[in-house]
Amino acid sequence: AQSVTQLGSHVSVSEGALVLLRCNYSSSVPPYLFWYVQYPNQGLQLLLKYTSAATLVKGINGFEAEFKKSETSFHLTKPSAHMSDAAEYFCAVRNTGNQFYFGTGTSLTVIP
Amino acid sequence: KAGVTQTPRYLIKTRGQQVTLSCSPISGHRSVSWYQQTPGQGLQFLFEYFSETQRNKGNFPGRFSGRQFSNSRSEMNVSTLELGDSALYLCASSLAPSGAQETQYFGPGTRLLVL
Numbered sequence: 001a002q003s004v005t006q007l008g009s010h011v012s013v014s015e016g017a018l019v020l021l022r023c024n025y026s027s028s029v030p031p032y033l034f035w036y037v038q039y040p041n042q043g044l045q046l047l048l049k050y051t052s053a054a055t056l057v058k059g060i061n062g063f064e065a066e067f068k069k070s071e072t073s074f075h076l077t078k079p080s081a082h083m084s085d086a087a088e089y090f091c092a093v094r095n096t097g098n099q100f101y102f103g104t105g106t107s108l109t110v111i112p
Numbered sequence: 113k114a115g116v117t118q119t120p121r122y123l124i125k126t127r128g129q130q131v132t133l134s135c136s137p138i139s140g141h142r143s144v145s146w147y148q149q150t151p152g153q154g155l156q157f158l159f160e161y162f163s164e165t166q167r168n169k170g171n172f173p174g175r176f177s178g179r180q181f182s183n184s185r186s187e188m189n190v191s192t193l194e195l196g197d198s199a200l201y202l203c204a205s206s207l208a209p210s211g212a213q214e215t216q217y218f219g220p221g222t223r224l225l226v227l
Contacts, residue, residue, distance in 0.1 A: 036218070043116070043202055043218035090155065099168055100145070100216065102155035 004091050006103035014111045019063075019078040021106045023091030026072065033074045034092040035065055038105075044090065050074060061085070086110045114139065116205050116219035124225045130191040133222045137184050137205030143167075144186040145216060146178060149200040158201075161186055162208065190224075198226045 007022040025031055032051050036044040048059025055067045061084075065076045074091060091103040117136045125131050137144050145168075146158040157170040161180035178188040184205075190197055200223050204216035 034215075041220075041223075043118075043220045044204075046215055046217070049215060094214075099157055099160075099170075100147075100155075101157075102147075104154045 004093050004101055004103040006089075006091050006106050008106055009104065010107045010109070012109040012111055013081045015083060016080050019076070019081045019085065019108065021076040021089050021091075021108065023065075023074045023076065023103060024072055025074060025091075025093050027093060027095070031093045031095065033065075033067065034094065034100075035059065035063070035074075035076050036090045036092060037061075038088040038090065040087075047076070047089075081108075081110045083110050083112060116203055116217055118201075118203050118219040118222050120222060121220065122223050122225075124227065125193050126227050127193055127195060129193050130189060131193060131224060132187050132189045133201055133203075133224075135186045135188075135203030135205075135219060137186070137203075138217055141205035141207055141217070142184050143206045143208055143214070144180055144184065145204045145206075146186070146188050147202040147204065148172075149202055149221070150198075155202070158188065193226045195226050198224060200224075 003026045005024045034049045035047040037047050038044050047063050048057045050057050050067045058064045063078045065074050067074050089106045092100050094100050119134045143162045145160040147155050149155045159178050160168040164180045175191045180186045200221045202221045203219045206214040206216045
């Protein structure tokens with residue numbers, strides 16, 4: 001069975017600092033992994049997805065994530081945080097049965 | 113191209129009532145999935161429809177049901193509402209359900225408050 005674990009329900013960074021949001025997955029087969037962002041009172045927006053083409057995936061708004069099979073991780077990073085990055089971030093895995101399994105989310109606060 | 117639209121955006125009901133939520137997918141998308149988002153449980157999958165057929169169902173009671181029309185629009189219904197049904201209900205559409213590489217695009221959600 002697939003599951004996703006996001007370490008740290010709340011992360012705070014200073015503006016301009018590195019953003020690192022952690023995601024680990026458990027899957028019996030190579031997964032398809034996604035990162036979504038949710039701004040207040042809005043739905044989820046796709047940031048990036050991993051579909052086995054390349055281990056380093058670049059997304060929108062300067063975010064990227066690296067798939068590390070040996071660590072079963074898919075951490076999200078951004079070199080320099082902006083105030084507009086403050087939001088809730090969700091890691092998700094989609095199995096071959098096409099069901100999404102979401103992590104519990106990480107709330108990112110950017111301190112000016 | 114217009115995104116996924118959900119109506120209504122906000123809804124207040126009382127216990128015991130029923131509610132119907134609507135979702136219009138992106139034009140050309142034939143798969144629609146529904147999710148419930150609550151602070152305690154996070155995002156939980158409700159069900160997925162493709163070509164008017166339910167393909168997957170999450171672990172929710174029978175009070176939660178849905179359907180899809182020939183134009184791919186979908187509705188979900190919750191009967192005999194309980195306080196715990198208060199949540200943000202998100203709809204997502206994709207071109208097709210087959211193939212795990214399909215990306216889902218989410219609507220803004222319907223926020224349901226049950227009093």
